[in-house]
Amino acid sequence: MLRKMVSIDEEKCNGCGLCIKACHEGALQLIDGKAKLISDSYCDGLGACLPDCPTGAITIIEREAAPFDEEAVKRHLANINSQAKPAELPCGCPGTHAKMIARQTAPKPSEVKSHGSELRQWPCQLKLVPVNAPYFDNAHLLVAADCTAFAYANLHADFMRNKITLIGCPKLDGVNYADKLTEILKTHEIKSVTVVRMEVPCCGGLAHAVTEALSRSGKMIPWRIVVIGTDGTIRED
Secondary structure, three states, rough: OEEEEEOOOOOOOOOHHHHHOOOOOOOEEEEEEEEEEOOOHOOOOOOOOOOOOOOOOOOEEEEEEEOOHHHHHHHHHHHHHHHOOOOOOOOOHHHOOOOOOOOOOOOOOHHHOOOOOOOOOOOOOOOOOOOOHHOOOEEEEEEEEOOOOOOOOOOHHHHHHOEEEEEEOOOOOOOOOOHHHHHHHHOOOOOOOEEEOOOOOOHHHHHHHHHHHHHHHHHOOOOOEEEOOOOOOOOEO
């Protein structure tokens, strides 16, 4: 039968898993780091998952599909609940998997040389910062995921120095950063943009918001993306 169904653009999907939580029928799963519709009969076509997608990867299309099967959905959800592991979040995102990180014996606090804070402005949370703040004028901008400061010890010295720092979590903040970042880039003369994100898939939403904002601004601004591993390793993306 011809009916409305969700359609997922895998090129845009960053694997954050927010749509999986938003789907009350359990029709979506993360497979190989991408959200996928696992059965036409589980999807009611109402699109409750659309507003939660930070990259706009989900749309509603009309196509031939099996009819929505409410009884099959009930059995499917019962099966999911019976197999659920309390220690994991329901989205199944790799970023929620618990693990220990082996470290060498940490030095005593008296042996650690402090470089001091490099934060140059307040607020620094992307949701709170005012678009028209004067410190954005002629600034080098750092857009960093919340967790990077904990995973990478030298974030202040290596990345925050001489930059205006904005932090956020695309998975937990629940806002479209691209809109605010676009206004900042349009309103001010930004000299460069550095994105520091974690390696987990959901952090891709931060990089996507920055690149989208750069495109919308219509300005040629130097930019780069740095990826921090959960073990503190670092690489350019």
